[in-house]
Amino acid sequence: xxxxxxxxxxxxxxxxxxxxxxxxxxxxxxxxxxxxxxxxxxxxxxxxxxxxxxxxxxxxxxxxxxxxxxxxxxxxxxxxxxxxxxxxxxxxxxxxxxxxxxxxxxxxxxxxxxxxxxxxxxxxxxxxxxxxxxxxxxxxxxxxxxxxxxxxxxxxxxxxxxxxxxxxxxxxxxxxxxxxxxxxxxxxxxxxxxxxxxxxxxxxxxxxxxxxxxxxxxxxxxxxxxxxxxxxxxxxxxxxxxxxxxxxxxxxx
Numbered sequence: 001x002x003x004x005x006x007x008x009x010x011x012x013x014x015x016x017x018x019x020x021x022x023x024x025x026x027x028x029x030x031x032x033x034x035x036x037x038x039x040x041x042x043x044x045x046x047x048x049x050x051x052x053x054x055x056x057x058x059x060x061x062x063x064x065x066x067x068x069x070x071x072x073x074x075x076x077x078x079x080x081x082x083x084x085x086x087x088x089x090x091x092x093x094x095x096x097x098x099x100x101x102x103x104x105x106x107x108x109x110x111x112x113x114x115x116x117x118x119x120x121x122x123x124x125x126x127x128x129x130x131x132x133x134x135x136x137x138x139x140x141x142x143x144x145x146x147x148x149x150x151x152x153x154x155x156x157x158x159x160x161x162x163x164x165x166x167x168x169x170x171x172x173x174x175x176x177x178x179x180x181x182x183x184x185x186x187x188x189x190x191x192x193x194x195x196x197x198x199x200x201x202x203x204x205x206x207x208x209x210x211x212x213x214x215x216x217x218x219x220x221x222x223x224x225x226x227x228x229x230x231x232x233x234x235x236x237x238x239x240x241x242x243x244x245x246x247x248x249x250x251x252x253x
Contacts, residue, residue, distance in 0.1 A: 002058040004066035010051050011074055016042030027073070027122050034162070034198065035122050043074040045124075052078050056085035061112055068119040076119055080129035083113055087133050092140070103142055110137040114152065121163050123198055130167045135174025150183055157190045162198065165191060169202050176209045181217055184210055188221075192228045203229075204236020212240055222249060 019042035029035040059067075059082050067079030090105040113133045120126045138148050156168035169191055172184035188203045211218030218237065226234070226249070238246045 002055040004063040007078055011041055011043055014043040014047050038073050039071050041072050041074050048074050048078050052081035057089050068116045077125055080125055084129055084132045087136055106137050117164055118161055126163050126166050127170055130171045131174050134171045157187050162196055166202050169206050172206055181210050185221055200230040200232035204233040207237035208239050
């Protein structure tokens with residue numbers, strides 16, 4: 001078994017004062033900014049990933065929980081990456097007779113993640129976890145063969161927590177990659193008038209990914225919702241279009 005203290009000791013061994021300053025600026029931790037009060041060790045993401053991979057499936061949930069409530073950003077990230085590794089391990093492997101156990105384990109991981117979702121209190125913690133935890137859970141069948149309700153994402157979209165709201169739309173990237181657009185478009189619509197730039201960027205990112213797979217679907221969405229979209233969401237959404245079409249949407253009244 002690997003404990004939270006073991007993980008913390010390894011991450012603290014990577015402490016880098018200059019990187020701390022870079023990360024504090026990058027993740028907007030100044031007074032009045034969205035990351036205000038967060039603390040950094042100065043660990044780079046590849047190093048944190050390496051720690052998570054070396055300890056994968058060896059850290060019990062009660063120890064992961066300690067990581068998720070750490071004051072250190074990189075420690076919380078490592079906790080979420082450990083849950084990503086747990087979900088990977090619980091994915092179906094061929095025609096295994098353990099499929100039922102896999103479904104139950106995915107349920108446990110997803111429920112644990114949702115219980116502590118508010119600990120993902122910056123965009124990287126959200127983006128590096130929800131697609132790979134909630135995405136597979138909602139795409140794969142339940143123990144009884146049916147699908148989990150995606151209502152959980154609409155509940156997150158209606159949360160008062162910025163990060164849970166971002167989680168709701170970013171998770172739909174997993175569906176888009178599976179050729180499913182409906183939830184991505186519906187949740188994007190719910191968040192179009194959101195006041196925060198981080199949600200504008202997430203919505204634009206999701207719409208751009210839809211357009212990369214079906215440009216007509218994106219065009220239809222833009223036609224219906226253009227007037228409600230922030231400029232940021234629009235610029236992100238049309239990024240992969242031709243120069244002439246991007247110009248059309250940017251100039252459209």
